[in-house]
Amino acid sequence: MNEAQTTSLEEVFNRRIDAEEKIEPKDWMPEKYRKTHIRQISQHAHSEIVGMLPEGNWISRAPTLRRKVALLAKVQDEAGHGLYLYSAAETLGISRDELLDQLHDGTAKYSSIFNYPTLTWADIGAIGWLVDGAAIMNQVALINTSYGPYSRAMVRICKEESFHQRQGYEILMTLMKGTDEQRAMAQDALDRWWWPSLMMFGPRDDESPNTAQSMRWKLKRKSNDELRQAFVDQTVPQAELIGLRIPDPALCWNEERGHYDFGEIDWDEFRQVVQGNGPCNRERLEARRAAHRNGTWVREAALAHAAKQADRDSLRKAI
Amino acid sequence: MIMNDWPLWEVFIRSRSGLEHRHCGSLHAADAKMALENARDVYTRRNEGVSIWVVPSAQITASQPEEQAELFDPAADKAYRHPTFYVLPEEVRHM
Ligand SMILES: [Fe+2]
Numbered sequence: 001m002n003e004a005q006t007t008s009l010e011e012v013f014n015r016r017i018d019a020e021e022k023i024e025p026k027d028w029m030p031e032k033y034r035k036t037h038i039r040q041i042s043q044h045a046h047s048e049i050v051g052m053l054p055e056g057n058w059i060s061r062a063p064t065l066r067r068k069v070a071l072l073a074k075v076q077d078e079a080g081h082g083l084y085l086y087s088a089a090e091t092l093g094i095s096r097d098e099l100l101d102q103l104h105d106g107t108a109k110y111s112s113i114f115n116y117p118t119l120t121w122a123d124i125g126a127i128g129w130l131v132d133g134a135a136i137m138n139q140v141a142l143i144n145t146s147y148g149p150y151s152r153a154m155v156r157i158c159k160e161e162s163f164h165q166r167q168g169y170e171i172l173m174t175l176m177k178g179t180d181e182q183r184a185m186a187q188d189a190l191d192r193w194w195w196p197s198l199m200m201f202g203p204r205d206d207e208s209p210n211t212a213q214s215m216r217w218k219l220k221r222k223s224n225d226e227l228r229q230a231f232v233d234q235t236v237p238q239a240e241l242i243g244l245r246i247p248d249p250a251l252c253w254n255e256e257r258g259h260y261d262f263g264e265i266d267w268d269e270f271r272q273v274v275q276g277n278g279p280c281n282r283e284r285l286e287a288r289r290a291a292h293r294n295g296t297w298v299r300e301a302a303l304a305h306a307a308k309q310a311d312r313d314s315l316r317k318a319i
Numbered sequence: 320m321i322m323n324d325w326p327l328w329e330v331f332i333r334s335r336s337g338l339e340h341r342h343c344g345s346l347h348a349a350d351a352k353m354a355l356e357n358a359r360d361v362y363t364r365r366n367e368g369v370s371i372w373v374v375p376s377a378q379i380t381a382s383q384p385e386e387q388a389e390l391f392d393p394a395a396d397k398a399y400r401h402p403t404f405y406v407l408p409e410e411v412r413h414m
């Protein structure tokens with residue numbers, strides 16, 4: 001294909017996106033669109049899967065059976081989200097193995113938030129409320145993204161997410177109605193998870209070089225700072241309602257803007273965790289690698305069994 | 320052993336009786352039985368279905384985007400296939 005032909009294909013492609021048409025797997029797409037989508041969708045998938053680790057840590061220690069079944073169901077949902085997203089990435093011509101390899105050898109990233117430890121039960125509340133809350137904010141914005149399979153995965157995921165946030169908030173609400181010690185535990189969880197949650201929206205707009213291209217492709221429908229602001233505005237009243245204090249002395253309502261002003265994120269910490277030096281980066285990756293390694297015999301046995309069954313079936317048919 | 324050896328399956332769910340099975344996603348599984356079990360765990364955790372079909376993706380024959388014009392454009396100028404093409408007197412209310 002010559003350059004002129006590629007250009008006209010790209011023009012048609014851009015016009016389709018501008019017209020809110022969805023792009024489907026077999027449609028022509030610029031190579032950069034394909035690559036960017038593989039990167040973003042797989043990063044999203046990895047986040048769902050690695051995100052199961054900090055919460056899985058508390059399933060066996062949930063304080064009641066009700067909390068336990070809820071947490072178990074939530075973590076199971078996240079596994080499903082990972083699968084929807086891996087499937088969406090695979091439609092772009094990359095195999096599941098390649099995707100997993102990229103996670104396990106560290107070339108692919110996942111959301112840095114999961115590199116923080118879950119020290120107390122209240123952390124499970126904070127994760128549901130803040131981390132899933134922030135994820136929902138990002139994901140709702142992606143429902144109208146241009147790539148069909150990604151957009152459909154988002155619809156399904158968003159439907160399932162809302163209980164995640166509610167169960168988290170309910171955990172903290174319950175703790176805040178408890179003893180002094182329980183209230184302190186809830187506050188401590190918020191103190192530790194607040195800033196990492198704000199970091200989930202990524203670098204500031206003026207430091208986010210890919211934003212323009214991603215907006216064009218509707219891979220992003222709102223900028224990092226817009227989403228972060230919306231998250232703060234939504235979350236502060238929820239904290240106040242149950243008596244939690246946001247750990248930011250600069251936080252205050254700005255009547256003129258109609259938004260909360262808030263303090264500066266520690267961008268140095270942000271970069272450190274992204275680069276692999278967070279409190280749990282090594283542990284998380286090792287847990288993923290071990291799970292994959294330890295599952296090898298199961299994958300092999302299932303295949304051997306399937307092959308044997310198929311042989312038997314064809315034998316039976318022959319007789 | 321690589322996961323790729325587990326073939327890809329397309330999953331179709333009937334959400335309640337009276338409705339058709341609709342494509343809802345895909346998954347990898349070693350065989351049909353596992354595909355069905357996994358589809359049940361992944362796609363019907365909230366009563367989304369009363370029946371599941373799983374089909375090996377490799378068995379699906381699909382039309383190509385390049386053929387779109389050839390296949391579907393001919394229908395565009397056949398307005399006479401639609402009821403509004405036929406103009407009847409006002410008095411004939413419902414037909
Ligand atoms: Fe999720």
Ligand SMILES: [Fe+2]
Binds near residue numbers: 078132161164
């Ligand atoms: Fe979630």
